[in-house]
Amino acid sequence: MAPSPDAAAQVLVASNRGPVSYDVQSDGTLAARRGGGGLVSGLSAIGPDAGALWVCAALSDGDREAVRRGVGEDGVRMLDIPAEVYADAYNGVANSVLWFVHHMLYQTPVEPVFDAEFRRRWASYESYNRAFAEALAEEAAPGAAVLVQDYHLSLVPGLLRALRPDLRIGHFSHTPWAPPEYFRMLPDDIAAQVLRGMLGADRLGFLTERWAAAFRACCEDRVGGLGSTRTGVHGLGADGEFLRRRSHEADVEERIVALREEVGAGRRTVVRVDRTELSKNIVRGLLAYRQLLDDRPEWRERVVHVAFAYPSRQDLAVYREYTAEVQRVAEEINERYGTASWTPVVLHVKDDFARSLAAYRIADVALVNPIRDGMNLVAKEVPLVSDEGCALVLSREAGAFEELGEDAIAVNPYDVSATADALHEALSMPAGERAERAKRLSAAATALPPSRWFLDQLDALRGPRD
Numbered sequence: 001m002a003p004s005p006d007a008a009a010q011v012l013v014a015s016n017r018g019p020v021s022y023d024v025q026s027d028g029t030l031a032a033r034r035g036g037g038g039l040v041s042g043l044s045a046i047g048p049d050a051g052a053l054w055v056c057a058a059l060s061d062g063d064r065e066a067v068r069r070g071v072g073e074d075g076v077r078m079l080d081i082p083a084e085v086y087a088d089a090y091n092g093v094a095n096s097v098l099w100f101v102h103h104m105l106y107q108t109p110v111e112p113v114f115d116a117e118f119r120r121r122w123a124s125y126e127s128y129n130r131a132f133a134e135a136l137a138e139e140a141a142p143g144a145a146v147l148v149q150d151y152h153l154s155l156v157p158g159l160l161r162a163l164r165p166d167l168r169i170g171h172f173s174h175t176p177w178a179p180p181e182y183f184r185m186l187p188d189d190i191a192a193q194v195l196r197g198m199l200g201a202d203r204l205g206f207l208t209e210r211w212a213a214a215f216r217a218c219c220e221d222r223v224g225g226l227g228s229t230r231t232g233v234h235g236l237g238a239d240g241e242f243l244r245r246r247s248h249e250a251d252v253e254e255r256i257v258a259l260r261e262e263v264g265a266g267r268r269t270v271v272r273v274d275r276t277e278l279s280k281n282i283v284r285g286l287l288a289y290r291q292l293l294d295d296r297p298e299w300r301e302r303v304v305h306v307a308f309a310y311p312s313r314q315d316l317a318v319y320r321e322y323t324a325e326v327q328r329v330a331e332e333i334n335e336r337y338g339t340a341s342w343t344p345v346v347l348h349v350k351d352d353f354a355r356s357l358a359a360y361r362i363a364d365v366a367l368v369n370p371i372r373d374g375m376n377l378v379a380k381e382v383p384l385v386s387d388e389g390c391a392l393v394l395s396r397e398a399g400a401f402e403e404l405g406e407d408a409i410a411v412n413p414y415d416v417s418a419t420a421d422a423l424h425e426a427l428s429m430p431a432g433e434r435a436e437r438a439k440r441l442s443a444a445a446t447a448l449p450p451s452r453w454f455l456d457q458l459d460a461l462r463g464p465r466d
């Protein structure tokens with residue numbers, strides 16, 4: 001396939017979620033809002049000024065309407081994939097199979113089941129990947145560099161290579177990668193298709209060496225190795241400049257006032273901010289906080305757990321049930337320990353980025369305890385935004401642990417008792433030590449800011465082919 005005559009993009013990025021999403025207002029107009037999650041936080045720093053074209057999917061009816069009306073951002077092309085195909089690819093394969101495999105989330109005696117229904121959804125996943133490959137092939141200038149993101153688009157490198165052998169193709173995984181024994185649960189032909197699809201790239205990027213090594217081990221196990229594809233590690237950092245500025249804007253200041261009122265004067269805060277995501281381990285975090293109040297009554301009335309769990313993947317029943325469970329456990333703690341003047345858990349489950357930043361600023365302790373996480377940018381963001389410098393309780397299973405482990409308090413995410421002890425240790429840390437550690441955490445967190453992270457990959461991709 002030749003590039004279309006006006007194919008001009010020298011650098012292209014492809015991801016499921018783009019920088020903005022649209023909602024149809026009651027008066028019929030479209031309102032744009034920032035896309036949530038770490039992939040968008042990382043890629044947004046690149047911006048249209050870099051001259052890159054960002055190809056993404058229309059995620060919602062609002063997005064599809066925006067495409068039809070020709071509403072959009074400079075440097076962004078949204079693909080209007082049929083709603084049913086999109087739902088099968090995003091919900092039915094990417095988020096309920098590939099995400100589950102890489103985060104090892106299955107309750108294996110009953111799940112997964114790979115049957116005819118799964119095969120039907122897989123066909124949608126293939127056609128969704130094909131739509132991306134075709135759009136990229138159409139837009140890319142001769143010899144352009146294309147950076148494909150994540151497990152949603154694992155087939156794109158191979159499909160694009162077949163259409164446009166002249167391109168430099170990279171793929172970056174924002175998730176962990178499953179160890180071979182776990183990856184083996186995918187049907188053999190599907191596992192091979194995923195790996196061969198990715199191996200269509202010149203270069204594959206991962207957030208940590210641990211995930212890159214797991215990928216290579218899966219290739220050895222399933223498809224006889226990597227062939228000529230290279231792997232590299234790029235540990236995405238936080239965008240310190242953006243966060244420091246954004247977290248001092250008026251809307252954040254307003255929310256700090258409201259939040260301090262909810263917390264109550266003079267109390268310590270344990271802050272967590274996540275998508276309402278199974279792998280973030282929010283329920284065990286609440287149970288650990290409950291155990292802290294049980295084991296160490298001296299903290300009662302003196303601490304508040306500020307937990308923001310903004311909506312994610314709510315089309316999946318298991319995510320809706322998880323959200324309900326988070327709410328149930330928080331209410332149970334408040335009923336059991338709360339008093340007329342103290343609400344032990346302040347939980348919000350609505351999307352409000354300014355309020356999330358307000359929580360970062362007032363954090364004394366940040367709790368980040370995922371079961372497994374590609375990186376976890378929140379772990380990098382809270383210490384650098386917090387006004388007083390917070391202590392960080394961090395799961396050893398988060399990619400961020402490799403960079404922040406030395407100054408964080410490490411936890412095994414399944415060990416609720418140990419997490420309760422870690423919370424106590426963090427809350428008891430002398431202010432001086434906390435501030436010193438937060439300073440070092442912030443330096444580590446911003447070592448590879450998003451713009452550098454992106455340019456490093458581009459340089460590596462454009463370098464000589466082996």
Ligand SMILES: O=P(O)(O)OC[C@H]1O[C@H](O[C@H]2O[C@H](CO)[C@@H](O)[C@H](O)[C@H]2O)[C@H](O)[C@@H](O)[C@@H]1O
Nearest residue numbers: 017037038039150174175236373374375376377
């Ligand atoms: O797009 P969604 O389905 O709403 O999910 C949001 C994003 O979640 C995942 O983010 C990952 O990327 C972060 C940045 O590299 C990383 O820090 C984090 O550990 C990952 O979970 C997912 O990989 C993205 O594709 C989603 O957009």
Ligand SMILES: O=c1ccn([C@@H]2O[C@H](COP(=O)(O)OP(=O)(O)O)[C@@H](O)[C@H]2O)c(=O)[nH]1
Nearest residue numbers: 036037038039041275352353356376377378
């Ligand atoms: O209300 C909020 C709070 C946070 N974030 C951002 O979402 C990202 C979450 O990334 P992380 O790597 O921690 O996890 P992910 O959600 O990508 O799995 C961070 O950059 C946050 O700043 C957001 O979009 N909305």
